[in-house]
Amino acid sequence: MKISDYFKKEFCIMDLKATNKEQAIREVANCLTVNGKIKDKEKFIHDILERESLGSTGIGHKVAIPHSRTDVVNGFVIGFGRSKEGIDFKALDGDKVNLIFLMGANPSELNLYLRLLAELSRLLMENSFRRELMSVNTGEEVIDMIKRYEAGSGIVK
Amino acid sequence: MSSIKNIVVSLSGSAASLCTAKYAIYLSKQLNAKLYAVYVVDARSLHELLKARIFVEIEAVEYERDLKDQGTNTLERVKKMAEIKKVEYEGLLLKGVIHEEVINTVRDLSADLLVIGELKEIVSRREIFYDEGERIFRESSCPVVVVKNPEEVDRLYRELEQ
Numbered sequence: 001m002k003i004s005d006y007f008k009k010e011f012c013i014m015d016l017k018a019t020n021k022e023q024a025i026r027e028v029a030n031c032l033t034v035n036g037k038i039k040d041k042e043k044f045i046h047d048i049l050e051r052e053s054l055g056s057t058g059i060g061h062k063v064a065i066p067h068s069r070t071d072v073v074n075g076f077v078i079g080f081g082r083s084k085e086g087i088d089f090k091a092l093d094g095d096k097v098n099l100i101f102l103m104g105a106n107p108s109e110l111n112l113y114l115r116l117l118a119e120l121s122r123l124l125m126e127n128s129f130r131r132e133l134m135s136v137n138t139g140e141e142v143i144d145m146i147k148r149y150e151a152g153s154g155i156v157k
Numbered sequence: 158m159s160s161i162k163n164i165v166v167s168l169s170g171s172a173a174s175l176c177t178a179k180y181a182i183y184l185s186k187q188l189n190a191k192l193y194a195v196y197v198v199d200a201r202s203l204h205e206l207l208k209a210r211i212f213v214e215i216e217a218v219e220y221e222r223d224l225k226d227q228g229t230n231t232l233e234r235v236k237k238m239a240e241i242k243k244v245e246y247e248g249l250l251l252k253g254v255i256h257e258e259v260i261n262t263v264r265d266l267s268a269d270l271l272v273i274g275e276l277k278e279i280v281s282r283r284e285i286f287y288d289e290g291e292r293i294f295r296e297s298s299c300p301v302v303v304v305k306n307p308e309e310v311d312r313l314y315r316e317l318e319q
Contacts, residue, residue, distance in 0.1 A: 001277065002284075055213040065211055092210055110227055111169055111199060114220065118202040119287070121209040152283030 001112060003120055004147045006078050009139025010035050013081040016100070021089050022049065025066050028081040028102040037079075040072040044104060047072075058091025063124050067103040067117065076105045076112055078120075080142060082133070099124075099133050123149050161188045161269040167259045167293060168196045168235065170227040173274050176307040178235040179314035181272040182244050184302070186317055190269070191245040194235045195262050196228035198252040225250065242317050256292035264298050272302045 013031055018024035025048055033041040047068040051057070058064040064087075079102045086096030101120060105113035123129050123146070132145050166181035168174040178194060185192040203221055206212040212220070232248030239246035251258045263271050276290050285291050294301055304310060 051216070054215060055210075057211065059210050067211070107223075110220075110224055111171070114199055114202045114206070114224075117211060118205045121205055121211055122287075125209070150283070151281040 001115060001119075002147075002150050003078065003116055003123070004143055004150055006076055006116070007080075007143050007146060008035070009143060011037070011077075011079040012139030012142050013079075014136075014138065014142075016081045016083040016087070018081075018083065018087060019085075021052070021064075021087060024081060024083065024087050024100055025049065025052075025102060028079040028100060031081075032077055032079045032102070037077040038073055038104070043072045044068075044070055048102070048104070056090045056092065058089030058093075058095075058097050059124075060091060060093040060095070061124070061127075061130055062086065062091075062095055062098040063130065064089045064091065064097040064100045065103060065117070065120065065124075066100065067105075069107045069113065070104045071107060073104045073106055076103070076109055076116060078103045078116075080139075099130065119150075161190050163193065163266050163268045164188070164190045164270045164272060165193045165195060165259070165263050165266060165268040166235075166272040167274075168194055168231050169274070170196065170231045171274075173307070174231070175234065175238075176310050177272060177274040177304045178238060180302070180304045180310045182235075182239050182242055183310070183313045183317055184270065184272065185239070185244045185246075186242050191247070192239055193247050193249060193262070193266055193268070194232055194239075195249045195251060195259055196231055197255040197258040198224045198228060198250070199255055200252050201254045221252075225252075238314075242314075242319055255289040256296065259293050260296050260298070268299050270302060271297050271299055272304060274303070275305050276303060 018027045029045050032038050038044045047070040048066050051068040057066045081100040086098050089097040164185050203217050207217050228250045
């Protein structure tokens with residue numbers, strides 16, 4: 001299973017307007033809701049913020065992966081938002097966050113969710129992956145990039 | 158007399174893996190073999206997510222508990238399916254790196270056959286490395302049956318005499 005199987009260009013916001021954590025989560029969640037991926041946006045956001053209350057999903061290197069198991073999605077959903085100015089996520093390294101992957105999975109999809117989270121984690125560990133995410137311009141480019149890294153092709157020379 | 162005495166089936170808890178279980182039961186009945194069903198709690202992914210600080214401790218603990226519950230329920234369900242067809246059965250709930258635990262179980266039981274679900278499309282070496290099904294298929298020490306065609310499997314299981 002691959003992250004790119006669940007991603008569409010419509011789920012990418014290349015220039016978030018949000019100036020704080022909750023606004024950013026709302027903005028990406030709204031994008032997913034408009035595209036029919038979330039049945040109850042407020043419940044979804046509540047579940048995401050509840051998870052945030054356990055500990056920031058700002059994992060360092062200017063990346064945040066707010067996520068939750070939630071029964072208001074079927075299967076698995078993932079959205080992406082990029083903030084040029086950076087957003088305070090109370091990240092572990094104290095840095096602002098520029099790259100946000102918002103993820104949700106139905107509680108019945110235990111193994112799928114776990115493996116997709118782990119896969120995204122592996123991709124985000126690569127400096128080149130994060131750098132490219134900061135420089136691509138469109139949702140299509142985000143998806144093409146993810147597919148390349150999933151295939152192990154990495155940087156385009 | 159069949160020389161196939163022990164069959165192992167690898168289960169993930171998904172609806173597709175119940176189809177895999179049905180075919181494993183069908184084979185076990187036809188070959189008069191004992192069926193071992195294996196469910197592995199994915200400790201590798203849990204560990205990776207904890208290490209990357211994507212999961213916090215309490216989240217990982219809850220997740221592991223839920224995976225164990227899923228495993229227990231899956232094995233119990235397959236046990237009932239095997240009992241209906243009077244197939245000798247044992248369920249194994251394990252924890253670790255999925256492909257390693259399945260491969261080790263096959264070896265430890267001297268399994269004659271391993272049954273797994275349909276493999277996903279693989280387009281790179283990287284996917285081979287990270288895909289558990291692919292690793293199980295490639296590294297098994299015994300022959301592997303890859304189950305396909307769920308409708309046919311369902312028919313075979315239904316028509317199997319009890």
